[in-house]
Amino acid sequence: MDPCATNEPGRVRGSPAISELDLEMRILSLRNLTSNPVGWVNSMSWRDAGYRYSEYNFFLRQRFGGRIQRISIDGGFTCPNRDGSIGTGGCAFCNNRSFSPSRRMVRAGITEQIDRGMDRLRLRYRNCAGYIAYFQPATNTYAPVERLRWLYEEALRHPHIVGLAIGTRCDCVPPPVLHLLQEIAERTYLSVEYGLQTMHNPTLAWMNRGHNHDSFIDAVQRSRGLGFSIGAHVILGLPGESHDDMMATAREVGRLHLDAVKIHNLYVAKDTRLADAFAAGEVPLMSLAEYVTTLVDFLEWLPPDCVIERTFSNAPADYLLGPAWCLNRGAVRDAIRAEFERRETWQGRKFLG
Ligand code: SF4
Secondary structure, three states, rough: OOOOOOOOOOOOOOOOOHHHHHHHHHHHHHOOOOOOOOOOOOOOOOOOOOOOOEEHHHHHHHOOEEEEEEEEEEEOOOOOOOOOOOOOOOOOOOOHHHOHHHHHHHOHHHHHHHHHHHHHHHOOOEEEEEEEEEEOOOOOOOHHHHHHHHHHHHHHHHHOEEEEEEEEOOOOOOOHHHHHHHHHOOOOEEEEEEEOOOOHHHHHHOOOOOOOHHHHHHHHHHOOOOOEEEEEEEEEEOOOHHHHHHHHHHHHHHHHHOOOOEEEEEEOOOOHHHHHHOOOOOOOOHHHHHHHHHHHHHHHHHOOEEEEOOOOOOOOOEEEEEEEHHHHHHHHHHHHHHHHHHHHHOOOOOOOO
């Protein structure tokens, strides 16, 4: 399964396919929507629609008026935490080939990657209204601004692309890069995803992130009001973190009032420092039951308007060393849904504002 495909546990199946002409017309109108992160086409709330949390697919449908899928794009970036600028060896959990389908394929130009991604997604979804180009592997703002502009613009020129998503580090958005992102956000949908992982500095040091939490706060503050959605990537189950520690990270996401969050269970991919620690018996992994309980607790602390882009993750089977349960995506989704229903709870139930 393509991890960039948005999952949609509550979706209505069997919608009729739309014609190519309809599709072209809809994409033309979608591209003209600006990236006001809360610029909804339809104002129905996720709770009115029967969801337990602010599901990403629902958000995109409300925002764009139809099904939108993300396509993973490899812009050929490296990372300052690998090339020696900030560190070497990378984050303990990082294997970019395991994260991103685009880095497991033979490299191609941006347009060709989008075409290939659309071909794959059309096999699963006949009724996509458009696609978001997701610059995913490595640090996707780590290049001279003119090169960034060239890469992003090539993606935006594709007739089926309705917006961009850019994953990056919080210490890789100097003012000229933020200026470029603001400029793009003035004419199309843009979400920028910063790696938070945790708010706790000892854990950030353990995983060799090469930045502390103040650096994350600084990036969020400098990004505020520039017109793009500000998201964070969080990992639950990091070694040495208690349940209270993880809930403190949830409250920090709320305090910073991020627009979106992508939540992962800790999993171990091969060829990482985490894999070595796991083999040495130093890294306990959460069971499915533990993870689901923690995840729902975490979501209860988030603001209701924070979009949940992901609730769990995995690596392809040939990269994954554990836990095995995260490969069974249907079972994980069912367990999350059942936990919400058992507790009769929802995202934001404990959010203090
Ligand atoms: S910052 Fe991102 S790309 Fe760089 S080593 Fe860490 S996880 Fe990998």
